[in-house]
Amino acid sequence: MQELKVNLLAEGLRIVLVASRFNEMVVDRLIEGASDTFRQFGGNPDELLLSRVPGAFEISTAARQFAETEAYDAIVCLGAVIRGATSHYDHVCSAVTSGVASVGADTGIPTIFGLLTTDTVEQAIERCGTKSGNQGRYAMQAAIEMANLSRVIGRRHD
Helix, strand or coil: CCCCCCCCCCCCCCEEEEEECCCHHHHHHHHHHHHHHHHHCCCCHHHEEEEEECCHHHHHHHHHHHHHHCCCCEEEEEEEEECCCCCHHHHHHHHHHHHHHHHHHHHCCCEEEEEEEECCHHHHHHCECCCCCEHHHHHHHHHHHHHHHHHHHHHHCC
């Protein structure tokens, strides 16, 4: 069996971060983790774009618009949806998960789900760098790997 070899270098990649402003304290840490990782893996900071949207619900719309430009190798979606006292949490989580997944599937542009969906603010803070690592970092690593995989697959069919 052959295995595709994919490097984990960000050199030469153009990536956009689509991040919600809602729960900004948490999301800013995710952005920091993602952007630090991009640089650590050899990415040029000038090739990393940050686009803010009002909330998690708007992430998939912006991600689709960026994907349709075909100007980016990957899109990293970052946000934090924290459960409240109503069913709003469930609806937002379902919509944004489905929306982000459909962007990647429909366009072929790697679109990475880097949103936290937690019951409490404390859980969100743990997942953006204090206890459980930084999910922004993990999302960027996935974006780099998938962007490079897309390039390898594309070369195999040229």
